[in-house]
Amino acid sequence: MPRLKLTIEYDGSPFSGWQAQPGAVTVQGELERGLRVILGTNAPDNINVVGSGRTDAGVHALGQVAHVELPELPELDPYRLRGSLNGVTHHAIAVKDLQLVDNSFDARRSPHVKCYEYRMLRRHARGGLREHQAWVVKSDLDLLRMIEAAKIFVGEHDFAAFRSSDCNAVTTVRTIEVCELFRRDTELISLVVHGRGFLKQMIRIIAGTLMEVGIGKLKPGEIEGILASGRRQNAGITAPSYGLTLNWVRYGVGVV
């Protein structure tokens, strides 16, 4: 069966996350429903849109990637299919790109690097125009200390202290290739993290921990000890989901 690669942008606010679940509106569920509507009687019993990974409820994506196998149909032109999908799915989803790929391509298993961005808005007021796309932090943040702490996450580490208590990954060793903070404007601070894979809520716990460094509750020098302890309670709080965006996923051998 032909295999298609989808690049998808979505506002995570209205969705119960990526993963399809009965009785909940999810991004995967919407894409599968849309394909069933378009294929009609040609729809196979099981349409499975496989994402590069799950995103939690409220998390956004500028460039999530997924693949799906569809029956061979002469009328299935990828360009038209993308248009149809954008016509029938939830308006907060935009299928930006859709192309035929080799059947060896697997959005989840093919080697790839993901880029996540976590946005913190330093202000006393609410989020305003960025209400659902940034975490409002009401205390002063010492960006230089946060940058110092962020560097410690780079490289291969056991991130057992930086995963949610219900994460059931077998191994907790992950590699972070980039972990950088920068000021986007007078109020907005972005944390950008690149890596091949992350534990459940790992980026959000790193963001919450760096926020605690920023407000002076933790010192940059304490990060190594938290990693070594492997204990979730030693790390900072889990930053809220709506501050997080999956910016892009890049595939290829030896990708960085």
Place this chain on the structure above:
Amino acid sequence: MPRLKLTIEYDGSPFSGWQAQPGAVTVQGELERGLRVILGTNAPDNINVVGSGRTDAGVHALGQVAHVELPELPELDPYRLRGSLNGVTHHAIAVKDLQLVDNSFDARRSPHVKCYEYRMLRRHARGGLREHQAWVVKSDLDLLRMIEAAKIFVGEHDFAAFRSSDCNAVTTVRTIEVCELFRRDTELISLVVHGRGFLKQMIRIIAGTLMEVGIGKLKPGEIEGILASGRRQNAGITAPSYGLTLNWVRYGVGVV
């Protein structure tokens, strides 16, 4: 009476614009309602929040500025008042700054420069994460030609061709200090315009005209003739309101 200066961010989507109108939810109306709630029995008959200018329905602001006069009350600490206002107004409004100013300060009449940004998203899909904050343009845009055309707007011109048909400004001569286009990412193009004042829908008509230059419907060399004609029908379409954001307003003598 003490005069306060407010700096306000808002997501324009839920509002019928800035200006208070009976039976409509507006930003000015929300701020005045919030102040009446907070002042209670101390509220004067007429609370008038004066903005630097009106924004149309759907237009956003990162830094709209307004002033208001309130009765002298010992408990009216600006810092606490800002918190209270953020607590009682519509959640899409964020009062970012509130301070006591000299009674000579007038958000509308004091000399100032405004910066507007118009965002165009070049893609075939819907807006996704930027659905309500950018205009989706489905044709290829030639950015270099758009930049060439944008330069022609800089300086003092009669913008009669670039105002809505119901604009009732007495004079149509305005000065644009900056009119620049730049690529924010692979899809997003921003138009940034600075000036002391604009006619009704002037920025949106400039944006629509530059889009038409971008798709090849108009040539950069035609802009001068459109300005000279003074006829609205010669300019391009009015770009939709939700692509526009009032980024900031800067006050001061000789400000640029």
